[in-house]
Amino acid sequence: MQRDNQPWQAMPPPRLQWSDAGVPGSSEFGDIYFSRDDGLAESRYVFLEGNGLPQRWANHPHDEFVIGETGFGTGLNFLLTWQAWAALPQPRPRLHYVSVEQFPLRRADLERALAAWPALATFAAELVDQYPPPIPGCHRLLLAGGAITLDLWWAEAEDALADLDDHGRRWVDAWYLDGFAPARNAAMWTDSLLGRIGALSRAGATVATFTAAGAVRRALQAAGFSMRKGPGFGRKRERLLGTHAGTVPVEGATADTTPPASRPLPAGTPWDIPARSTPAPRSALVIGAGLAGCATAAALARRGLQVSLLEAGALADAASGNAQGVLYTRLSRRHSALSDFALLSFAHASRGYRAMLASGQIRAGVDGDLCGCFHQHRDTEELAVLAERLADIPELASVLDPETANARLGITQTRAGYWFPDSGWLSPPALCRAWSAAAGITLSDHCGALQLRREGESWQALNASGEVVAQADCAVIACGTASGGIAGLDWLPLQPIRGQTTHLPAGRPFNQLRAALCHEGYIAPAPGEHCIGATFNLGEDTSLQRPEDHRYNLDKLAAAVPDWANALATCEPDSLDGRVGFRCTTPDYLPLAGPVPDTPALLEAFAGLRQNARKAIASPGHYMPGLYLNTGHGSRGLSSAPLCAELIASQACSEAPPLPRYLARALAPARFLIRDLGRKRR
Incomplete structure (x- = not known):
């Protein structure tokens, strides 16, 4: 496909x-x-x-x-x-x-x-x-x-x-x-x-x-x-x-x-097809209680598994701790794995959040609101092309001129862009609380750094003292940039990117905003303080808030909404609060979601790619039994984490997948080992 x-x-x-x-x-x-x-x-x-x-x-x-x-x-x-x-x-x-x-x-x-x-x-x-x-x-x-x-x-x-x-x-x-x-x-x-x-x-x-x-x-x-x-x-x-x-x-x-290996393998190099199947699990442990981990725990619990959700610190205390986030996707004139996954995961997440709001799992207007979102866009040629193609799918998006956008937003800004009616804002901590409260999930926080080991047919999570904290049939690693320190995953090309948000005081003129606005940053309606941002600081590791980063966020918002420039200029960066988190991203900007490879066995099976990266090797892939990864969501975890959670739960429980195979391959952690072989890096 x-x-x-x-x-x-x-x-x-x-x-x-x-x-x-x-x-x-x-x-x-x-x-x-x-x-x-x-x-x-x-x-x-x-x-x-x-x-x-x-x-x-x-x-x-x-x-x-x-x-x-x-x-x-x-x-x-x-x-x-x-x-x-x-x-x-x-x-x-x-x-x-x-x-x-x-x-x-x-x-x-x-x-x-x-x-x-x-x-x-x-x-x-x-x-x-x-x-x-x-x-x-x-x-x-x-x-x-x-x-x-x-x-x-x-x-x-x-x-x-x-x-x-x-x-x-x-x-x-x-x-x-x-x-x-x-x-x-x-x-x-x-x-x-x-x-x-x-x-x-x-x-x-x-x-x-x-x-x-x-x-x-x-x-x-x-x-x-x-x-x-x-x-x-x-x-x-x-x-x-x-x-x-x-x-x-x-x-x-x-x-x-x-057994998968006994059936004819698909054409090409099917490194993503496991060489052996594993029994359907009855229990699972998930390391990491941010968006990815909590969504995965909920997906597994829906299937009747008993889930141990383990967190080094507090629930949603790392990159998923911002007070507000915007449900985001991307549009493109052409298909690609990145844009196709972005659209499918956005639509899936929006459906799920709408159901959670309707059921009261998260509180409308307090924990989130699918009030729509407008994305400013500078490329007039692309806007013209996609305006025509979006005409048949207005429930996804439409192109708006500045005046029409302003009527939706309730404010005055100067750019055309995309309107996403099913988007809006969510509180990541509220989502994590709702998902982790599902029947069948036991949350253990403040566990400290954890490690995994395979013991018989089970996975065990061990704390720093070597004590077994939890044991289950399968395990999912979902702890952001810390994922590379678990179970021999130091080869993962994870990139931590520092981001600082800024909290704006409630009241005029910001409370006139009726829908979310994405520019080079974002702002959304809020029941109290607005959370705006965020900076994008690659290679920086300080967790301290910096006044100059608050000023950066204020300046970007002022450029996007010139009518707010005077009000934003009166905000003193030294007196503003905010939050620092570290996004976990990958070189191709796609998450890592799928089974964890048995690295030595996989490299041996596909060693022929070193001589010819396009060589067809009719061999299945080799994976650690019952071990999965869900991380690398960057700044789009609100959109991507729920569908990645469904993918992993389907794989663990031997169910039909929620994605076409080319997208599951594009998300599979083993993709980077396969690419490294073709580039003679392994």
Whole structure:
């Protein structure tokens, strides 16, 4: 799915035709999204009953039941599945629903289509509220309090399933094949795509579809399914049902009992594919209680793990301790790993914070406010290009002239730029408190410097006296610049960058601000003092506040908002308070999120890259069992930490990933070892 250097644009919408009865149809494919007679009954009959649901959930051998779907459409199949799952008593498996869609409905059309089903209104409202913009890639939605994971892949079905198949894992328990009819949309029913469905299926996985086409039946048989015909719905005479060949997994088995090394490896040099799988963990320890560590602890706890969250000092006391931070992303005319991850992680974080504000986990107006954010921008050519491309995705961003921006901000400034309606400000310490308070997490602070060691099948955290502080099946290192001092990770190219913020007194003129403003620094509305900043001091290590840095922050804000220049000039830097923190960044500005490599084994396996950096080496990667890293978020941790946490939790628990493989590779800590080999530095 890699799109490096291709022009960036939103996924195209479907060309819809609405019947008098309110049934949406596709003018492009000449087919309808659901039955005109009884769409609910048809979907239940074809897909839920066809896959033996909900009966199969009662005796499912895993903690998670995974459904794959080709063609999300209006989301009707998903909502009916959610409704059936919600009606089951506990205990029940967590539901993970993976759906692909090349032409995602826009939010207004989704609402209009789902309005036809009052019985699903409660579920539909939550889906619509969390529904992602048409940004290409995978969007992970956490619904029903995090018990349901919905992965929406806005991509061509062939590309998305090939990407998932490249991991060499079998994840899916049941399939809904619901693309438009084969005669009208042949791309959804190719032999190649149906072969991917077989490759992604666990033993005993089922498949159900409305079509009875012989070509589809034969392709699914070739993909490993035992196929049969069943009675169709309504006027349709027949449908297809199938079960994947093989032994049904036994209770207590891992998510995929097939060793990755025994399956064909993806093309190229698959250093990111682990050579062996590890059993699903029941416990975890996380070192570092800042944004990255607390988000990771919460992601693991949502999966039922008992998590020990360990912090050398106090909760959110290091780089995550600033009173305010702005939810930030970046736009680009062209795709790259950096810009693609920035957009997907921003959208994921915004959804999560909106849910936390709505539930009261964090207090609206006190701990954060998604009031929107305006980014000043100087490049008029880029603004012109992206204004056109953003016209189809206004829920992500739009280009505003100074006058329109000022109306949103409530102040007068002089530049054009980007408006992000789903952005705003958050209190990092409040987020850390909320995440760390989740059920299943035990916080231990003031532990001092910690080390890790592998003892049998477990990881142990040791304090400076060598005492075991915590022990668990897996471990995550998330302690910023201190991460390089743990578990032999001194090779990590981490860069500490000093940043000093400045606190501005409440009152006029700053309290006129109605939304966040990013310039060469930032400022946001605040219930009390405003937190502005921040300096960017590479290579400096003093933790003391400096008046000259306060003056720097004041001058940058005065340049951005000239109307405030006089008020800012009266602020005495010597009398202002603020805070000093040290961002942890990487040379490529992407976080480090993923499994920790077994450095000697990885370097040996890919030693051939020293002679030819482009050489294809058909070998899997070598990693420390159950050990992961989440750090290097720089100044964008509010945006990037939650999705990185989901990535690591998915990897630890052998779940389908929340990101395309090229982005998971771009975040993997081992990338720097692989690059060093190609540059003859190792």
